[in-house]
Amino acid sequence: xxxxxxxxxxxxxxxxxxxxxxxxxxxxxxxxxxxxxxxxxxxxxxxxxxxxxxxxxxxxxxxxxxxxxxxxxxxxxxxxxxxxxxxxxxxxxxxxxxxxxxxxxxxxxxxxxxxxxxxxxxxxxxxxxxxxxxxxxxxxxxxxxxxxxxxxxxxxxxxxxxxxxxxxxxxxxxxxxxxxxxxxxxxxxxxxxxxxxxxxxxxxxxxxxxxxxxxxxxxxxxxxxxxxxxxxxxxxxxxxxxxxxxxxxxxxxxxxxxxxxxxxxxxxxxxxxxxxxxxxxxxxxxxxxxxxxxxxxxxxxxxxxxxxxxxxxx
Amino acid sequence: xxxxxxxxxxxxxxxxxxxxxxxxxxxxxxxxxxxxxxxxxxxxxxxxxxxxxxxxxxxxxxxxxxxxxxxxxxxxxxxxxxxxxxxxxxxxxxxxxxxxxxxxxxxxxxxxxxxxxxxxxxxxxxxxxxxxxxxxxxxxxxxxxxxxxxxxxxxxxxxxxxxxxxxxxxxxxxxxxxxx
Numbered sequence: 495x496x497x498x499x500x501x502x503x504x505x506x507x508x509x510x511x512x513x514x515x516x517x518x519x520x521x522x523x524x525x526x527x528x529x530x531x532x533x534x535x536x537x538x539x540x541x542x543x544x545x546x547x548x549x550x551x552x553x554x555x556x557x558x559x560x561x562x563x564x565x566x567x568x569x570x571x572x573x574x575x576x577x578x579x580x581x582x583x584x585x586x587x588x589x590x591x592x593x594x595x596x597x598x599x600x601x602x603x604x605x606x607x608x609x610x611x612x613x614x615x616x617x618x619x620x621x622x623x624x625x626x627x628x629x630x631x632x633x634x635x636x637x638x639x640x641x642x643x644x645x646x647x648x649x650x651x652x653x654x655x656x657x658x659x660x661x662x663x664x665x666x667x668x669x670x671x672x673x674x675x676x677x678x679x680x681x682x683x684x685x686x687x688x689x690x691x692x693x694x695x696x697x698x699x700x701x702x703x704x705x706x707x708x709x710x711x712x713x714x715x716x717x718x719x720x721x722x723x724x725x726x727x728x729x730x731x732x733x734x735x736x737x738x739x740x741x742x743x744x745x746x747x748x749x750x751x752x753x754x755x756x757x758x759x760x761x762x763x764x765x766x767x768x769x770x771x772x773x774x775x776x777x778x779x780x781x782x783x784x785x786x787x788x789x790x791x792x793x794x795x796x797x798x799x800x801x802x803x804x805x806x807x808x
Numbered sequence: 809x810x811x812x813x814x815x816x817x818x819x820x821x822x823x824x825x826x827x828x829x830x831x832x833x834x835x836x837x838x839x840x841x842x843x844x845x846x847x848x849x850x851x852x853x854x855x856x857x858x859x860x861x862x863x864x865x866x867x868x869x870x871x872x873x874x875x876x877x878x879x880x881x882x883x884x885x886x887x888x889x890x891x892x893x894x895x896x897x898x899x900x901x902x903x904x905x906x907x908x909x910x911x912x913x914x915x916x917x918x919x920x921x922x923x924x925x926x927x928x929x930x931x932x933x934x935x936x937x938x939x940x941x942x943x944x945x946x947x948x949x950x951x952x953x954x955x956x957x958x959x960x961x962x963x964x965x966x967x968x969x970x971x972x973x974x975x976x977x978x979x980x981x982x983x984x985x986x987x988x
Contacts, residue, residue: 495965496949503870507877514878638876646872650864654857657951662853667831669849670842674835714820725856725955732956740960741953749952749964753908753945754971759816760940763911767918768936771927775936776813778986782978783941790971797963805962
């Protein structure tokens with residue numbers, strides 16, 4: 495199933511991006527090469543020889559609406575700089591200005607770090623009625639998906655390597671727990687509770703201890719500890735796996751209990767976002783996560799009986 | 809704050825130090841050569857992190873492309889009439905779609921919703937409950953199965969998605985019940 499979902503995500507992104515870009519072509523969303531009427535106001539007197547001078551660009555509501563054909567747009571005025579060279583005059587918007595769509599997209603697509611457009615004609619006075627032409631914008635979404643693919647691939651490596659510290663720490667501690675007999679004690683105490691969910695794991699197997707630790711860390715909202723413990727539990731379960739690359743029943747159960755998440759404490763990220771409000775949500779999260787855990791466990795048990803998901807032993 | 813919450817607050821604050829000190833201490837009592845054993849175990853951390861890289865790249869780049877293509881907006885529009893029938897407000901659909909795919913994406917959605925509806929809004933409560941009660945399913949699959957080189961995931965994906973879908977619906981109804 496993961497194969498289909500994965501392939502589907504990639505193919506669908508292409509389809510959606512292409513649709514959106516073709517739509518932009520057809521509608522000429524960005525009015526490529528068409529001049530947009532604007533008024534340039536010089537803060538100081540206009541200096542014909544100065545290479546750079548500050549200006550304010552004003553676009554009226556009616557001009558913007560007429561140009562882009564979107565009646566909800568409102569104009570405004572933005573700070574910028576007039577740049578005069580022998581090739582002509584152009585405006586550079588000040589850094590950090592917020593422009594309305596689709597101007598914002600035009601700027602982010604065409605500017606190399608700055609947002610600029612060519613101005614027509616010669617300034618006539620402190621208030622200069624002219625028109626601005628931006629570089630043509632094409633293939634916005636196609637560029638976006640290519641850029642996203644690359645940047646997310648980099649994020650993946652950062653994320654994975656970021657786990658090294660936590661993984662090393664927990665795997666070291668767990669090794670001590672194993673060598674000292676602590677883990678075995680934990681297994682003996684907790685297996686009556688946990689083994690019904692993992693009937694295929696042999697009695698007194700260390701995997702049960704890792705599973706208990708992983709689930710406890712999840713419950714307490716300790717996400718950073720839960721991942722290494724879960725990985726360790728998977729490694730223990732893999733020692734019982736007769737195949738090399740196929741998930742076993744206990745593995746699927748452990749995974750689903752983790753994705754359905756078994757937290758009593760809300761996750762740290764959510765506490766950071768919601769602040770004190772999290773207290774109100776304590777029970778709604780507890781009830782929802784409890785119910786979805788039960789549904790997840792039931793789904794694993796039932797789906798595991800289907801012919802296509804049945805365990806294959808080589 | 810109720811008693812359960814206070815207890816959990818203390819527990820989650822104390823458990824970590826207790827383990828960090830308790831494990832080696834107990835090991836020393838049982839005459840384990842703690843330092844040597846720790847290093848031997850910790851060695852594995854690096855290998856595991858490197859091993860999961862291809863799995864996480866595969867999952868994240870596909871999800872990144874999907875998000876960048878604007879498919880979310882399309883899906884939201886597509887689902888709006890369907891989920892409306894069972895009483896799910898359209899405002900929370902993006903959260904329902906994004907939550908199993910990306911953690912950072914869902915954080916962004918909650919922040920947007922707080923800006924748009926205000927933090928006391930029932931939609932924010934629903935989205936936050938969705939966030940708090942589920943996990944980034946595809947990332948968890950990549951990391952947990954990647955660490956042991958499992959590629960054939962069997963019913964893990966459908967079971968995870970069933971639980972996620974249920975949690976999204978339950979979050980809406982539970983919030984309506986408690987705050988509606």
